[in-house]
Amino acid sequence: MHRIAITVLITVLIVLLLGCTSNVREDEYVNGKLKLIFWHAMGGPLGDVLNEMVKRYNNESDKYHVHTEFMGNYGILEQKIIASVMAGKTPDVAQMYEGVTMLLTRDEGEESLQKLNRFTDTWDGYNQLYKVFRDNSTYENGVVYSLPFNKSFPVLFSNKDILRLVDEDKEPETWQELERISKKISKELVYDKKSGKAVRRNGVNDSRNPIYGYSFAVDPWLFGVMLLQNGGKMTNEAQTKVAFDSVKSQAALMWWVNSVMDKWAYRSEGYNLQNDFGAQKVAFIVTSAVSQKFMQKKLRFNYNVTRVPSGGVVDRSVMSGTNVCIFSGIGENRTLGAWDFIRWLNSPEITAYWGMNTYYVPTRRDAMKLPLMQNHLQNSIGGRAASDQLEIGTSEPRSSAWYRCRIILRSYMDKIITLIENSTSKSEAKQIVERYLKEASVKMNRELSKYSPTP
């Protein structure tokens, strides 16, 4: 009797559970407007700005209502996008890195994202987008899969009060200048705990902690900038092999190695970079332009934010950040709505608003000419630090394997800096750099070869 009852119960449960299945999301309406779902990973003050913008879109649009869904961080967003594609239950629009776009579109017949050419071909705003963004969104055979959204560049934060203490009145524009001033700062200044700021060293026997000129977090992003400025490349054309075992890449890494060995810079971990800069223990840091949004209220000294230093054989920079894509299988109505929304995000006024309030770069040329934007560029601290790099910017490799390659590279860069912190001579340090960059290259090539060649 018991067994029969249990069997019946289990059968009923299974039938009930399977009965709940439905893979297609029906069109929903909010106040008579078609509801669109947008997945993003913008939290904190960036999320606040995005929510304000979406609220504005919903007020302005007669046809569509965008519902934002926060996914914590880029990593979780990526996992969730992949899972939702496999389950056939995607949102309408989502933020994503190029590697995810590649993953979702690389095999024929497996396309989970919509080709946007039918829209971009007739949209006059498309040619207003900076070339770096158009290239970044265009894939094999000229297919456009995305529009730019939150794009940033590395920028240099300088403590002007510390600069004044060493009789420098201008922020460094090149890596060489950064090195020269940093050496001066590290030699002449110490950190005074009582006042919480830098002061001049009181003779050679002053035992207070030194102020460093420069601090850096181990970051493949900056390594890429340095490598490109040295005239090097991150990968071959097909993005199937890295080009890190060259003299140019060794030279890029040696700059950091020398900075640590000569004691005018130190390696920092994660957010400590920003914290040390805010606590006036270091004069210069290079980090994402968007960090200014998080730091500006915390800084109680005169500071400036300028573009990433130049000084190599070519003037190049590397952008970061995600694009917005529209998923396949959401029906024509929602597709039109999704396009309307991502085009709106890239309209002159909105992209300028986004840029002014978050320090991401505006995506279009005509947005730069708006009076409000002009005022921001000319009068705000760091107003043009990122946008000054739009003409010299490029993307990191877009292969789906690049995310893992970055992890490998970061771990090897970390290993190299740790080893040279304890190494005795520069020739020994150079050998360490050569050896570990080669090792990293082998591992990264293995990852890249798993994926189809990319344009």
Add this chain to the structure above:
Amino acid sequence: MITAKQERFKNTILIHAGLFLGGLLMCFPFFWMVLTSLKSSSEVLDVDRWLPQQKAYYSEKTTGVNYEVIVLSVDDELVKVRFRDSDQELTVGKTELQHKTYLWSNYLKAWNKVQPSFTRYFWNSFFIAVVTTIGQVTTSILAAYAFVFFNFPFKNGLFTLFLATMMIPQETLLIPNYLILSELGWIDTYMALIVPWLAGVFGIFMLKQFFAQIPRDLYDAAMIDGCSKTGFLFRILVPLALPPIITISIFTFLGSWNSLLWPLIVTNSQEMRTIQVGLSYFSQAEGTEWELLMAASTFCILPLIIIYIFAQKYFVQGEASSGLKG
């Protein structure tokens, strides 16, 4: 000459002093968290100053830079101040100054910062953690009872299989589990947040080890006296196994309360989110709002501390018997 009593006293003092120092060390992150939660955003960066201080700030309109000032005199609506960094003096309007000290407002700000609110997140976390804990304890008791007191085909093989699942990293199961829940139509429901965690191998393993120590004679005697199998479980076995059961409860509750990845993966709407998701709002790839994150962490951790205070005895017993720590 030191007597044995004095020697014991000395040892006790030394042991307690060591424990006190160890305790202080363990409490340090909590002190830091609370102190940071009371600071202004700029004070957070000043790592050499432990306590939040009463400070006045003047914001220069053209540059937007906040300068710390010392108030020299107040005359109705006008305040004479001196800049802390430059010794320059200035007379400003009272409303142009911001005074900040022990910023309890960080708590209010953090509470209201997320949508819909932390109230909802608290309810979700609490509900999910309680139901998951009850479910997992129940299934663990039943499964462990079956493994120890009954014979059935493939018993040992099945138990080994159970144990083997502990070695599979949760991350690799994320997408397959998402697909199953999606097929069931459970995405963005409490079912997705609760049902997959209603059974746990750790609990089964721990209780099985405990039940295995109970003499088989006790079971036989109960059966001879006319006790049913269910009666033996609930009247005799469960009361004896209270310490491990409470330990499992605490671990399950903590695991559910602290879970971030799973709730984010299986929910979409803000109404279904949990407190850990709320905390993640303050920390981004480009920067962190430390003072708000610490304020939110303080009120999120409070229920756990209260639970720990009440269940401390069982927690320690559980640690001692399982050799595991939370």
